[in-house]
Amino acid sequence: MPTMNVQTLTLRALLFLGLWQTGRRSLASAPKLQHPPEKIAVVGAGIGGAAAAFYLRQEFGDGVKIDVFEPGAVGGRLATVKVGDHEYEMGGTVIHPLNLHMKHFIEKLGLSPKKDVPSKMAIFDGNEIVFQESDWFIVNFLRMLWQYGFNFLRMQMWVESIMDKFMRIYQYQQYGYSFSSVDRLLHAMGGDGFLTLMNQTLEETMIAEGFSQNFLNDIVAPITRVNYGQTLRIHGFVGAVSVAGADSGLWSVDGGNKRVCSGLLYHSKSELIPARVTSISFTHRPSKMGPTNSFYELNYVGESGSAHSLYDIVVIATPLHQGKSDITFSGFSPPIPSHYPGRYQQTVSTMVHGLLNMSYLGTTESAEGFTASDILTTELEGSVIFSLSSVDPVHIPEGYKRPPASQRKVWRLFSPQSLSQEQLQNIFVSWDSVSETRWLAYPLYRLPYRKSPPFILHDRLYYLNAVEWAASAMEMSAISARNLALLAHHHWHGQVDKIDQEDLHTRLRGEL
DSSP states (O other): OOOOOHHHHHHHHHHHHHTTOTTOOOSSOOOOOOOOOSEEEEEOOBHHHHHHHHHHHHHHOTTSEEEEEOSSOTBTTOOEEEETTEEEEOSOOOBOTTOHHHHHHHHHHTOOBOOOOOOOEEEEOSSSEEEEOOSOHHHHHHHHHHHHTTHHHHHHHHHHHHHHHHTHHHHHHHTTOBOSSHHHHHHHHHHHHHHHHTTSBHHHHHHHTTOOHHHIIIIIHHHHHHHHSOOTTSBHHHHHHHHHTTSTTOBOBTTOTHHHHHHHHHHTTOEEEOEEEEEEEEEEEEETTEEEEEEEEEEEEETTEEEEEEESEEEEOSOOSTTTOOOEEESOSSOOOSSOSSOEEEEEEEEEEEEEOGGGGTOOSOTTTOOOOEEEEOOOTTOSOSEEEEOOOSSOOTTOOOOOTTSOEEEEEEESSOOOHHHHHHHEEEEEEEEEEEEEEEEOOOSSOOOOOOSEEETTEEEGGGGGGTOOOHHHHHHHHHHHHHHHHHHHHTOGGGBSOOOHHHHHHHHO
């Protein structure tokens, strides 16, 4: 990792120390507020919906009733599967050390990071292992230097520069600033540079930064494949997020990342309604005080049948895209589409408890001596898998040691399609169990970049998953949840000076 300068360290120290001062709404005294909303609905109980409930409670206080609608399991794309006596992560797996919202959540909820089990990476080109990490840092460094020059160090520095800009959003949110669109949020982070990243491919971006094509094909493409199941032709911003996902210090939650979602719902004192929302309409109802009031009417179907409820504010925290949601909207002018353009890409997660076939990897190394735990694949036409990883339980028992490849153990394979028996027989000598989960896991990041769906669908109707079209990640959902809770608060109380403003540093200097 490149050494951070003092200015960067100071900024990060300030963020860590001051980020969670939730009582401070503005740099000046806050205006007198109108009555709070009575009922808020959140549609979806994945990390985005759970974080939205948490932040809405923080913004609006204990008086408001918050209902969270979820027809499936709490956690959404954060899910585990049981293999033998242990559970393993099946969906979203790792969290970056600078993801401050996720770090705050586990501290607030009394959770812990999972005990670290050292891992090593290898790159497989479809025929043989072309790169494999050693136990020794100096050996890895010299191998990288020999094969790719200073590209690897340059990549770390490039990611560091992106992360330094990315972290500005925490300071904006600390002081209550919110943004009405994905583009405005990105501009607050990284100015025109981040918007440029959205409109060129990762390959174009990194070639312009001086990276070699050989390095991109051998190292960067496997990273985009394991993280997003896509190629170097994804846009530059999600590409940067993907490359950051290969950084050191990555972590996950002891007992499973989905515990964050259930913990946030509990902490937010929300009511979880196990039902599927079918439609949302905008309606007016007479008021005892005289003028009519407007509400959002949610129609939903649960185990006990159909029902409906009225809400002052609604946050949709599930993708409004084909195959992901079928919510219809009525009574809105202009009309709100049920599905936005673009599609989500299928990734199949297959868990196999079995014995790896070393000949599949084209290596003469013995299974006993093969210590790579994460095998990434280069971009090859007709490639069967995106990655092959030896996975550890979500809770590491005392004295646990990852079994060698010469023993049966749990492997997770990411692939574009379900794996056939013949394909599994090529990869494994034998197996005891196979379980498969199909995910519409993240958007298909094609250029030209379509303008992201709006955060604001209507006056008090918000769309959290619009942020996924910039990048799909746990922390991106948490940032969007915080942004929409602030946006809803400012809209409700007429605090327009805290929306779409990038004058934070000017105002801070004025206060000093």
